[in-house]
Amino acid sequence: MIQEEDNMSDTAASDLVLHHFPNACSQTSLFALEEAGLEYELSLVDLASDEQSSPRYAAISPLGKVPALRVGATVLTENAAILTYIAAAKPKSRLFPAPTTPFALAERQAGLSFCGGTVHPIVRGIAAPYRLTDGETAPVRSRAVALAEKNFAFADRRLAERGWWLGEWSVIDVYLNWAMQTAVRGGFDLTPYAELARLPERLTERPAFTRTMRIEEESLAALAARQAS
Ligand SMILES: N[C@@H](CCC(=O)N[C@@H](CS)C(=O)NCC(=O)O)C(=O)O
Structure with a gap:
């Protein structure tokens, strides 16, 4: 308990x-x-x-x-x-809805595994395919895009049906947002995924999310200053 x-x-x-x-x-x-x-x-x-x-x-x-x-x-x-x-x-x-049942706890774990174990390696294939091959990167990236289309379509449907990944807000939505943003930075076209496209704006309603983005911008500036010195 x-x-x-x-x-x-x-x-x-x-x-x-x-x-x-x-x-x-x-x-x-x-x-x-x-x-x-x-x-x-x-x-x-x-x-x-x-x-x-x-x-x-x-x-x-x-x-x-x-x-x-x-x-x-x-x-x-x-x-x-x-x-x-x-x-x-x-x-x-x-960070998660209050766990009431063994199934709810397992669903939380499923969401974490989906983001970390399923989607993360796929978006890496889009944003950094050179990390996954010694050969040509184009086929790796193109396969990763195909996998991302399937997985993001699944995630988009789930958000359309439930509002948030677990039905109410949780940190899994922030994790999913990171994966989606990483794919977009790698050139992934998000146009067909309306719910995912709305996610960043919905998350800015949480002050901690806005603070996180600001902290990361400050970290980027600190790194740039470190490199310039
Ligand atoms: N399964 C790990 C993945 C961690 C991971 O791959 N982190 C990346 C950044 S997104 C990293 O540190 N990459 C550096 C490297 O692989 O050299 C987790 O969910 O925390």
Whole structure:
């Protein structure tokens, strides 16, 4: 049974450090921290300069990925785990609808798996196909676009039927938005997906989402300044 009180028994809130890169999937974990109102520090990992492959960062995240959330003396990786942790640490934040049944809990997990396990690799094939092949990138990208069309059509129908992924707002909608925006940055045509196209504007109704976008813009500016110096 999840408690209503904060449940930060693992650590003091001030011991949270999120390793992130603007516009990477760490955006979802950053949003969750903001929405939950937890105290945390941010640490930029410059993926554009391959900083994730440095020995310093390997000591934090052995696979060289963001997000990584330091929780006291330990580190959590994988958005699905980080979001689950934040929701459990701050139940009042309602990152997910209050779980009432085993099925509702499993549906939450299904949404996280859909975004992280199914859609994320597909949008990577669109935005960064060179990460997936030593050969020609065009066939990889074109296959990823075909898969994205199928998966985004499914997501669009679900939003049309239910309003939000789980029927009421949850952090899964923010995760889905990140995946969709990544595909769009990679040139994916969103015109046929009216519900997905509306998602960014709908999400701006949440102050934490607007704050997240601003924080990421500031991070981009900090990276540009770092590179210029
Ligand atoms: N399954 C992981 C995926 C993490 C991931 O692939 N992060 C990307 C950014 S979106 C990354 O760090 N890429 C750097 C690299 O692979 O070198 C999760 O959901 O957190």
